[in-house]
Amino acid sequence: MPKSDTHMTMRVVNHIRTLIESGGLQPGDRIPPEREFARKLHISRASLRTGIGYLAAMGVMDVRHGVGTFVADGPPELGKSSLSLLGALHGFQSWQMFEARRILESELAALAAERGREQHFASMSEEVAEMYATVDNPMEYLIHDVRFHRVIAQASGNPILAALMETITSALYDERRKTAERSRDLKESADLHREIYRAIRSRNASEARSIMERHLTMAQSAQDLEASGSTPPGNGRPPRKMRRSSDQV
Amino acid sequence: MPKSDTHMTMRVVNHIRTLIESGGLQPGDRIPPEREFARKLHISRASLRTGIGYLAAMGVMDVRHGVGTFVADGPPELGKSSLSLLGALHGFQSWQMFEARRILESELAALAAERGREQHFASMSEEVAEMYATVDNPMEYLIHDVRFHRVIAQASGNPILAALMETITSALYDERRKTAERSRDLKESADLHREIYRAIRSRNASEARSIMERHLTMAQSAQDLEASGSTPPGNGRPPRKMRRSSDQV
DNA sequence: TGTATTCTAGTGGTCGGACCTCTCGGACAC
DNA sequence: GTGTCCGAGAGGTCCGACCACTAGAATACA
CATH class of the missing domain: 1.20.120.530 (GntR ligand-binding domain-like)
Structure with missing residues (x-):
């Protein structure tokens, strides 16, 4: 359940969620262009994009370069990967x-x-x-x-x-x-x-x-x-936290 | 399956995915600060954030304001909402x-x-x-x-x-x-x-x-x-596509 | 000395505005 | 007609500045 945080991301998500629940937005519909939409919501385009990205990752929105952003159509899918x-x-x-x-x-x-x-x-x-x-x-x-x-x-x-x-x-x-x-x-x-x-x-x-x-x-x-002896067994290493790993990245 | 597109988002996702699969990154680990990491990957911080946002939406990363970004810990979860x-x-x-x-x-x-x-x-x-x-x-x-x-x-x-x-x-x-x-x-x-x-x-x-x-x-x-007669029945409207909906938004 | 307060460095969050790339459909040439 | 070209409009990327939060260090106070 997305918190109605001050977080811009969740503000966008909740806004679109409301639109969907109220029926104002249905599968296949297109949302306004990012620039326009951002202006209307009084947020920056970057923040809007963050929110849309979140929804897209969950399979709720479908972003098509050069075309527009749409509410997902077709059968429901959880984030594919x-x-x-x-x-x-x-x-x-x-x-x-x-x-x-x-x-x-x-x-x-x-x-x-x-x-x-x-x-x-x-x-x-x-x-x-x-x-x-x-x-x-x-x-x-x-x-x-x-x-x-x-x-x-x-x-x-x-x-x-x-x-x-x-x-x-x-x-x-x-x-x-x-x-x-x-x-x-x-x-x-x-x-x-x-x-x-x-x-x-x-x-x-x-x-x-x-x-x-x-x-x-x-x-x-x-x-x-066919694939016997390939994947190594699940690791059983002891847990650690806050290990800085920048040097391995 | 994330395409190894030119898309910066997927480049980030795949990079981190590789790190995870190779064991270089494990649950609880912290990734480098955004600015630093972006420099290392030769991409802008904005693009990096898009990719991290994608992973966070799927419950793979855990972003904590003012603290850092971590690989998700605890029991596996599909995107909660x-x-x-x-x-x-x-x-x-x-x-x-x-x-x-x-x-x-x-x-x-x-x-x-x-x-x-x-x-x-x-x-x-x-x-x-x-x-x-x-x-x-x-x-x-x-x-x-x-x-x-x-x-x-x-x-x-x-x-x-x-x-x-x-x-x-x-x-x-x-x-x-x-x-x-x-x-x-x-x-x-x-x-x-x-x-x-x-x-x-x-x-x-x-x-x-x-x-x-x-x-x-x-x-x-x-x-x-307890809740009989609340939720309206699933809609059976005819499908349409490309309906511009900015005026409702 | 111990505790509360304040300060500060580090990290993610937001902004806006410039510029690139992709799509699609209309204008144009054939 | 048919094919090619081009440009408007949409998303994608980047930069650089600034805001907001967190945790721990430094400081003030009792």
């Missing part, structure tokens, strides 16, 4: 990310089975077909894989869970995007996705959940195998 | 937040039952006792309620899930912190927490999960009752 950075900072283990993903996506699949609509099922089916068609092209395959999971998230009817999933998966790719899987694995993967699709379409929530869980567990062990 | 803002923007329904919370915390409880340590159990027990002791003081009660759930998250051994939970609960409080519950409800609530505690302590994962789910479902309906 945030988890990835936090991971580097706190030494997240990849099994933790997989676990989080497994839990989220399993439930997402179950919800999708309960609430999905025909239109979602159609998209899922399409992506599954594309996956089978691209088992020899890992790059292409991955695209449809991602899309498939994304459709499930949409079908769940809960944009918050969808956003959380997106955050985790993007951090996961960030960590290891060089895993070139073999075609044979992809065939198996496609089969599993097809099973998930069928479970969801037949509105069998518990089966959708368990197959999704199996799928992600397999995916994890596959990657673990 | 981000979900709350996104919620206002995309019109999240409160049932969606509750659902997300229910899913996350149920699994968290199950994991805590599997992995929790004596030290965690002790803290949980203590908080439960405090809850019983403050059933007549909703403010105080709430503090221990929050702490109890937080200990469970810690005990789960998965900081990522813990961070996600923290994000959701803070957004939830943000939405409605004025619900003054009655003492009788608090007594029931404390009983449930005690049950959760016992299930976890006896390492009964599935029971811990189901009781937690029950607890949160009850909490939701209690709040729904």
Whole structure:
């Protein structure tokens, strides 16, 4: 909760927040040019930019050089790279990310089975077909894989869970995007996705959940195998504070 | 994933990211004074501040006026108010937040039952006792309620899930912190927490999960009752783009 | 001596105003 | 028509001055 501090940053954030909450600003809308807006708020352009930067970092605003600044459109997203950075900072283990993903996506699949609509099922089916068609092209395959999971998230009817999933998966790719899987694995993967699709379409929530869980567990062990012995274990150094580190920077 | 753009912002972000990943910068460490650091990176202080602002918004850096800028310490946190803002923007329904919370915390409880340590159990027990002791003081009660759930998250051994939970609960409080519950409800609530505690302590994962789910479902309906007919339904306006909105701002 | 007060160096926060770069659409040439 | 060019307008970067806060050192006081 942003404090209504004297801080210019928060003043800007709160101002825009109010505009959004009152409906005066909606996704896709453009805010006034920085110079003009700053004049109107009686603050410097620099301060305004700080506030906008804050909102942009959280995925609420979308700043386009030479064009303008807009309220974020499209599906809600938490700051894309945030988890990835936090991971580097706190030494997240990849099994933790997989676990989080497994839990989220399993439930997402179950919800999708309960609430999905025909239109979602159609998209899922399409992506599954594309996956089978691209088992020899890992790059292409991955695209449809991602899309498939994304459709499930949409079908769940809960944009918050969808956003959380997106955050985790993007951090996961960030960590290891060089895993070139073999075609044979992809065939198996496609089969599993097809099973998930069928479970969801037949509105069998518990089966959708368990197959999704199996799928992600397999995916994890596959990657673990491939990248064994790479990332050093999380550090257990004793804590310190106020260590001056300019000489290392 | 931050592009290694010419953009100064990303240059700063990537620089610091690299420092973190290489271990040259760790939680609690201080980065050099802005003026000095900017000189070293051959960029203006303004640009440096933009980058730091970005990192601060994501909870990676901690800027303290008059003191210095530090790498975030303590438990990992996604940008605190981000979900709350996104919620206002995309019109999240409160049932969606509750659902997300229910899913996350149920699994968290199950994991805590599997992995929790004596030290965690002790803290949980203590908080439960405090809850019983403050059933007549909703403010105080709430503090221990929050702490109890937080200990469970810690005990789960998965900081990522813990961070996600923290994000959701803070957004939830943000939405409605004025619900003054009655003492009788608090007594029931404390009983449930005690049950959760016992299930976890006896390492009964599935029971811990189901009781937690029950607890949160009850909490939701209690709040729904209290605040019925307040928030207007999510808008269904047709989409537009590039609507100039300066005259409303 | 011990305690309260004041001062000050260091660090982040704000300002404004100059100048650079990017986009897009209209004017113009073909 | 079709393609090229150009300029208005928007964000991006920089500078340098000054403000505001914090913590600890220096000082005054009891």
